[in-house]
Amino acid sequence: MHTSCCAVFCVLTAGRGSKAHLLHNLERSGIPENSLTLMPGNSMLLSAKNFTSRGFPAFRLLSVDGGHTLEITLHDMMVASCLVRDGGIVVLDDFPNPSWMGVAEALMHFTHAQDRLVPFLHGANKVWFTTPGHVHVYQDLMASNPTVFSCSKDHVSKQTLAGYKLCWTGYN
Secondary structure (H helix, E strand, O other): OOOOOOOOOOOOOOOOOOHHHHHHHHHHOOOOHHHOOOOOOOHHHOOHHHHHOOOOOOEEEEEEOOOOOHHHHHHHHHHHHHHEEEEEEEEEEOOOOOOOHHHHHHHHHHHHHOOOOEEEEEEOOEEEEEOHHHHHHHHHHHHOOOOOOOOOHHHHHHOEEOOEEOEEOOOO
């Protein structure tokens, strides 16, 4: 079982990510390579069981930035929804991005195919999801920190995505 107090990073990619580039950036951030668990390969071949069978606990934060097709993005989001803990966050990259329309299509399918995660924040080319019972926690935090987040109670209520009210950071 993973008992490391340090961050554990699982790299899922359907593309051609650079392991050397990843390790260089993590080293610059002070994260030692021996605290990592790398799982390179096609994410379409992974399921939640690939993680739970290795003793990984539920994740607090997951980033989905892999293949940009409907099928790959939807698969990766469904796996992430099974792996994130209650109150955890899943960040979907490349939305909105006209070069990756599969991501937008997968986002819409995902929000209607499951009810475990809902979007609460949009901006910087990303959509942030959490469990429904924790949306207010994050939105209240953002609204109470206007110097960090350009969200207010009024701003949150004016933005929706797939029928969910969310905060927009004000930039993409």
